[in-house]
Amino acid sequence: xxxxxxxxxxxxxxxxxxxxxxxxxxxxxxxxxxxxxxxxxxxxxxxxxxxxxxxxxxxxxxxxxxxxxxxxxxxxxxxx
Amino acid sequence: xxxxxxxxxxxxxxxxxxxxxxxxxxxxxxxxxxxxxxxxxxxxxxxxxxxxxxxxxxxxxxxxxxxxxxxxxxxxxxxxxxxxxxxxxxxxxxxxxxxxxxxxxxxxxxxxxxxxxxxxxxxxxxxxxxxxxxxxxxxxxxxxxxxxxxxxxxxxxxxxxxxxxxxxxxxxxxxxxxxxxxxxxxxxxxxxxxxxxxxxxxxxxxxxxxxxxxxxxxxxxxxxxxxxxxxxxxxxxxxxxxxxxxxxxxxxxxxxxxxxxxxxxxxxxxxxxxxxxxxxxxxxxxxxxxxxxxxxxxxxxxxxxxxxxxxxxxxxxxxxxxxxxxxxxxxxxxxxxxxxxxxxxxxxxxxxxxxxxxxxxxxxxxx
Numbered sequence: 426x427x428x429x430x431x432x433x434x435x436x437x438x439x440x441x442x443x444x445x446x447x448x449x450x451x452x453x454x455x456x457x458x459x460x461x462x463x464x465x466x467x468x469x470x471x472x473x474x475x476x477x478x479x480x481x482x483x484x485x486x487x488x489x490x491x492x493x494x495x496x497x498x499x500x501x502x503x504x505x
Numbered sequence: 506x507x508x509x510x511x512x513x514x515x516x517x518x519x520x521x522x523x524x525x526x527x528x529x530x531x532x533x534x535x536x537x538x539x540x541x542x543x544x545x546x547x548x549x550x551x552x553x554x555x556x557x558x559x560x561x562x563x564x565x566x567x568x569x570x571x572x573x574x575x576x577x578x579x580x581x582x583x584x585x586x587x588x589x590x591x592x593x594x595x596x597x598x599x600x601x602x603x604x605x606x607x608x609x610x611x612x613x614x615x616x617x618x619x620x621x622x623x624x625x626x627x628x629x630x631x632x633x634x635x636x637x638x639x640x641x642x643x644x645x646x647x648x649x650x651x652x653x654x655x656x657x658x659x660x661x662x663x664x665x666x667x668x669x670x671x672x673x674x675x676x677x678x679x680x681x682x683x684x685x686x687x688x689x690x691x692x693x694x695x696x697x698x699x700x701x702x703x704x705x706x707x708x709x710x711x712x713x714x715x716x717x718x719x720x721x722x723x724x725x726x727x728x729x730x731x732x733x734x735x736x737x738x739x740x741x742x743x744x745x746x747x748x749x750x751x752x753x754x755x756x757x758x759x760x761x762x763x764x765x766x767x768x769x770x771x772x773x774x775x776x777x778x779x780x781x782x783x784x785x786x787x788x789x790x791x792x793x794x795x796x797x798x799x800x801x802x803x804x805x806x807x808x809x810x811x812x813x814x815x816x817x818x819x820x821x822x823x824x825x826x827x828x829x830x831x832x833x834x835x836x837x838x839x840x841x842x843x844x845x846x847x848x849x850x851x852x853x854x855x856x857x858x859x860x861x862x863x864x865x866x867x868x869x870x871x872x
Binding site for chain 2: 431432436439440442443444446447448449450451452454455456457458459461462463465490494496497498500501502
C-alpha cells in the first residue's frame with residue numbers, strides 16, 4: 426500500500442543522480458585545485474611540459490565546475 | 506469587518522513566520538562556509554539574505570501549490586491559516602532556542618494540518634500526500650546526503666591529500682562561495698514562496714481573490730521576499746554554531762564536501778521533481794563528511810538531538826496548530842481570538858529573544 430503512494434521512480438532517479446552529481450563535483454573541483462597547485466610547483470622547478478599539462482587539467486576542471494554551477498542555476502530557475 | 510481584521514492578522518503572522526524562517530534557516534546555507542572561514546559571518550549572512558530575496562522572485566510555482574496535496578483546501582479558513590502559522594512559529598522558536606536545525610517547511614505544513622484537524626477532523630487530511638511528499642523525503646534525504654558527502658570527502662582526500670594545505674584551502678573556500686550562493690538562491694525559491702502561498706490562500710478564503718486562476722499578487726511577493734531576507738540578515742547564530750562546529754569539527758575540505766553534497770542532492774532532487782528539506786540535507790551531509798574521515802569525529806549525541814527534532818517537528822507543530830485553533834474558537838468566530846493570541850505570541854517572542862540575548866552573545870563562534 427505504501428509502495429503505491431510513493432513515487433519510486435523519482436526517488437530512485439534522485440538517489441543515483443545525487444551520487445553521480447556529488448562525485449562529479451568533488452572530482453572536477455579537486456582536479457582544478459590539483460592542477461593549479463601542481464602547475465605552479467612545476468613552473469618553479471622549470472618543468473614547462475608538466476606545468477602546461479597541469480594547467481590544462483586545472484582549466485578543464487574549472488570549466489566543468491562552472492558548467493555545473495550554471496546547470497544548477499538553471500535547475501533552480503525551473504524548479505517546480 | 507471582523508473577517509478583514511482576521512485577514513490583516515493572518516498576513517502579519519505569515520510575515521512573522523517568514524522572518525523566523527529566514528533567521529532559522531540561514532544556518533543551512535552558510536554555516537559550513539563560516540566555520541571553515543570561506544567567508545566572514547556578516548558578509549555570508551548578507552549574501553544569503555540578498556540571494557534569498559532574489560530567489561523569491563525567480564519562480565512562483567511553489568507558492569501556488571502550498572497546502573495542495575496535504576489537506577482538503579476547501580477546509581481552509583483564515584482562522585485555520587492563522588492557527589497553523591502560530592503553531593509553526595512556536596516550533597521554529599523552540600528549536601531555535603535550543604539551537605536545533607529543523608525544517609520550517611515541515612513546521613508550517615504540520616501547523617496547518619493540525620489546525621485543519623481541529624476544525625474539520627481527520628477526514629480533511631490527505632495522508633497519502635503527507636506520506637509521499639513529506640515523510641518519505643524526510644527519511645530518505647539525510648542518508649543520501651550522508652553517503653554523497655562521505656564519498657565526496659574520500660575522493661577529495663585521495664586527489665588533493667598530499668598537496669600543500671595553503672593553495673588547497675583557498676581553492677575549497679572559493680568553491681564554498683559558489684555552493685553557498687546556489688543554496689541561498691534555492692532556499693529563496695522554496696521557502697519565501699510558501700509564505701506567499703499561505704497569504705494568497707488567506708486572501709482567497711476571505712474572498713479578496715478568486716480561487717479560479719490562482720495567482721500571487723505582486724505586493725505579496727515583495728512583502729514575503731523582504732521578510733525572509735530580513736530574517737536571514739538577522740541570522741540564526743545559534744543554529745549556525747550547531748551546524749558549523751557542534752556536529753563535527755570540520756576542516757576546509759570537509760566543509761566543501763558537505764556543502765557541495767548538499768547542493769547537488771537538493772538540485773538533483775529538484776531535477777527529479779522530489780521536494781527535500783534543505784535543513785535535513787545539509788545536516789546529513791555534514792555528518793557524512795565527518796563520519797567518512799573518522800566515525801568517532803561525529804558528535805552522535807548532537808546528531809541524535811537533531812534527528813529527534815526532525816521527527817517531532819510535524820506532530821509538535823500540528824498539536825500546537827490544533828491547540829491555537831481551539832484556543833481561538835474559545836473567543837467565538839470573530840477577530841477577538843486571533844487578536845488575543847497574536848498579542849500573547851508577540852509578548853512571548855519578545856520575552857524569549859530578550860532572555861536569549863541576556864544569556865549569550867549573538868556572535869557566531871568559528872573554530
